[in-house]
Amino acid sequence: METGRRKFVVFGLDGATPEVLFPLARSGHLPHFGRMMEEGVWGRLRSTIHPLTPQAWATFVTGMNPGKHGIYDFGQRRAGAYSIELVNSTHRRAQGLYSAVSAAKMTAGTVNIPMSYPPEQFGGFNVTGMHTPTLDKGVWPPDLYAEIVKTVPDYRIDVMCHWYEGYGEFIRDVHEMMDRRMDLVEYLFRRFSPDLFIPVFVGVDRMQHALWNTLEDPDSLEGGKDLSKEILKVYKKSDDIFGRMVELAGEDANFLVMSDHGFGSLKKDVYLNNFLRDLGLLRFDPVKVRSYRPPEPAVESSSDPRHSWHRDLLNRSEAGALPEDDEAVARGEVPARLRTFETVDWKRTRAYSHGLFGNIFVNLRGREPEGSVAPGREYEEVRSLVRSGLEKLRDPDDGLPVVDAVYDREDLYWGPQFEKAPDLLVVMRNYSYMTRGACEFLGDGVFSAPAVNHSGNHRMHGVLLARGPDIDSGKEVRGIGLEDLAPTMLFGMGISGLEFDGKIAKSIYNNKFIEHRERDLRPVKQVEEYVDPVSYDDHESDLIRERLRSLGYLK
Numbered sequence: 001m002e003t004g005r006r007k008f009v010v011f012g013l014d015g016a017t018p019e020v021l022f023p024l025a026r027s028g029h030l031p032h033f034g035r036m037m038e039e040g041v042w043g044r045l046r047s048t049i050h051p052l053t054p055q056a057w058a059t060f061v062t063g064m065n066p067g068k069h070g071i072y073d074f075g076q077r078r079a080g081a082y083s084i085e086l087v088n089s090t091h092r093r094a095q096g097l098y099s100a101v102s103a104a105k106m107t108a109g110t111v112n113i114p115m116s117y118p119p120e121q122f123g124g125f126n127v128t129g130m131h132t133p134t135l136d137k138g139v140w141p142p143d144l145y146a147e148i149v150k151t152v153p154d155y156r157i158d159v160m161c162h163w164y165e166g167y168g169e170f171i172r173d174v175h176e177m178m179d180r181r182m183d184l185v186e187y188l189f190r191r192f193s194p195d196l197f198i199p200v201f202v203g204v205d206r207m208q209h210a211l212w213n214t215l216e217d218p219d220s221l222e223g224g225k226d227l228s229k230e231i232l233k234v235y236k237k238s239d240d241i242f243g244r245m246v247e248l249a250g251e252d253a254n255f256l257v258m259s260d261h262g263f264g265s266l267k268k269d270v271y272l273n274n275f276l277r278d279l280g281l282l283r284f285d286p287v288k289v290r291s292y293r294p295p296e297p298a299v300e301s302s303s304d305p306r307h308s309w310h311r312d313l314l315n316r317s318e319a320g321a322l323p324e325d326d327e328a329v330a331r332g333e334v335p336a337r338l339r340t341f342e343t344v345d346w347k348r349t350r351a352y353s354h355g356l357f358g359n360i361f362v363n364l365r366g367r368e369p370e371g372s373v374a375p376g377r378e379y380e381e382v383r384s385l386v387r388s389g390l391e392k393l394r395d396p397d398d399g400l401p402v403v404d405a406v407y408d409r410e411d412l413y414w415g416p417q418f419e420k421a422p423d424l425l426v427v428m429r430n431y432s433y434m435t436r437g438a439c440e441f442l443g444d445g446v447f448s449a450p451a452v453n454h455s456g457n458h459r460m461h462g463v464l465l466a467r468g469p470d471i472d473s474g475k476e477v478r479g480i481g482l483e484d485l486a487p488t489m490l491f492g493m494g495i496s497g498l499e500f501d502g503k504i505a506k507s508i509y510n511n512k513f514i515e516h517r518e519r520d521l522r523p524v525k526q527v528e529e530y531v532d533p534v535s536y537d538d539h540e541s542d543l544i545r546e547r548l549r550s551l552g553y554l555k
Helices: 018-026 031-039 053-062 097-103 144-151 167-192 203-214 228-249 272-278 286-291 299-303 305-316 326-330 377-392 482-492 511-518 538-551
Strands: 008-013 041-046 075-077 084-086 108-111 124-127 196-201 254-258 262-265 268-270 359-362 403-408 424-428 456-459 461-467
Touching (some): 008 228, 008 482, 031 228, 031 461, 167 203, 167 228, 203 228, 254 482, 262 461, 272 359
Parallel strands (some): 008 196
Antiparallel strands (some): 403 424
16 A cells, blocks of 8 residues: 555544553553554653643644634633533634545544534544534434444443442443444444544543542552452453454554543642632622522433532532622622622623633623723733732642642634633642532632542643554654644645644654655645534533533533
């Protein structure tokens, strides 16, 4: 096979972390990944800030920073409002690498890339992943759905630990999901034989969120408690599945294994709106508070144990009467169910927080509908005040600082979608402390135990491994980020002419191939037109909101 037509298989392993995968691979417990380290290249893969699923996967598929592709979180502020709308693939303002492959007259296939719904249309096939409402709407071309149902009738889009009252059934279903996904992957690869193939498996991520605390020592093969073996089992299953993928695609293909982020422990939730309230930067409107009637929970979440954590948290927060003093109400000294974006006094609020991991937004005049902070000097004064307060923030349980870093958005992002970015991004104890989009106002203080039964959370570095006829061998590669993978893979497929924020990581390729490829690149045109963002319909929105609520990601 000519190198220009060599197949490129990207094995997405959501949440795989170097501290677990690399030691297991070296020791022989993950033989297929171990072979990649011996015969190919490997290294830590830098995620995005924050290392959050929507932002990270959008950066991977576009090679662009969020200031260009426009995806920062699971939700974004509605135009002209403070409320949050769900994002999907149509909110992304940069083309995916599979569209470039299609433009070069080659074929691409993707399975289960998170946040890829609605399915994009390109030369090949697309089965969307996380936050696909129903499978029949997540398949391109549409006629392929009937084949999928016939071939893999029990295919699962996702499995979350909060959908279960115990871990036993959850663990079984994670493995079942992975097995059925591989059945579909094998069928689709044999059916279409795409030039670029990107299947993504999420079992490692789901298991680590649930059971990270049982892995007392990630460098120890047996970990600590019994359940730690379940994390090891899901890594071993991932290795077995990858081995099947290698056998399926053949030794003449180039293979790349990647994860969107790594993993570590989760210790506490942080309520940054309470922190801002305590600074006097966020206020509530007594009239709004006294007239506010919290919406009744959806029928599904009121009776379904998958969502009981959120209902229970709300119920625990309802005790207590409203104070008669309006100033006390303005300070938020009210039951938590009455503290919402709908009851905030925006004319007296200068900063607020929403979303995952740690975001601060200035209530900027001319941008927010009731902005109270003037651009320029006043804007910088508010950011400085918030930054100073965050640097002094201590966890009362140990008296130690909580905040590792506070980034100005212009230090991280640039491009036409820049204005969607938070004004400040807060990293707290290497992401072992996090904000939770479902609970911006529910805590009575600034810190609490995690609202959901997660014990693991994302980290900044995932894994990168590559092996194949064009790949270098036996070395560690450094300094590669998610944004570098799209241009790197397209270079390997002989495609050029596109602009990326990422760089071609030539360190993964052997010198002979680089010399050949640089003489044999085929330019394609950049796509400049995009469909208008499409919102989920009411039913789809309800389904996705319940799933996000079950993760503690959205209220």
